[in-house]
Amino acid sequence: MYPAGMNRCLAFAISLVTATLISCQPEKIMTAADQEPAKSPEVPTGAEVITLGAGCFWCIEAAYGQLDGVFSATSGYMGGSVENPTYQDICTGTSGHAEVVQVVFDPQKISLERVLAWFWDLHDPTTLNRQGNDTGTQYRSAIFFHSDAQKSAATASKAAAQALFKDPVVTEITPAATFYPAENYHQNYYNDNKSKNPYCQFVIEPKLKKLKLNH
Secondary structure, three states, rough: OOOHHHHHHHHHHHHHHHHHOOOOOOOOOOOOOOOOOOOOOOOOOOOOOEEEOOOOHHHHHHHHHHOOOEEEEEEEOOOOOOOOOOOOHOOOOOOOEEEEEEEEEOOOOOHHHHHHHHHHHHHHOOOEEEEEEEOOOOHHHEEEEOHHHHHHHHHHHHHHHHHHOOOOOOOEEEEEOOOOOOEEEEEEEEHHHHHOHHHHHHHHHHHHHHHHOOO
């Protein structure tokens, strides 16, 4: 796990210079294919799509990927002004994009309300542009809705969630914009690296266990 006080983007930059992967980066040498953007998720007939930002997208992807009724959870970027952003662009904190996960789910098996209930438990929605050591607008709490019905559901869910927190919930609720899938090495991150990286073992894994107990 990266040192206390160091966010994930800074750790990534240092790893590129030192060639020591002190953050939750893959331990293998990345190929050109690894650094290519992933494909946009397929949306089966009858499926619903919502895009969520809750800090580190590795954590969000890992959580939603284990839910029955979720077809896919794809890490990516949304909400900024830079076209076709790279992870390095996101790390500057000036792209306007948030780290997000686009969740494709079957509303017949898992309701939007349940998807959103997991969202509130996944992170602290009262800390503006911050989750733990990770600070910057790229880590903001956000629900990007894809329909008026989703906007209404998200607004109601946010109001209900406020009762769970002492401080004001600062989650933004905004229309979905262009979704840019993150690089291939960011996809399925927890499953691919949980036996290799302390971050996965000490940050993501306890969160997944807690979520299973709460739901």
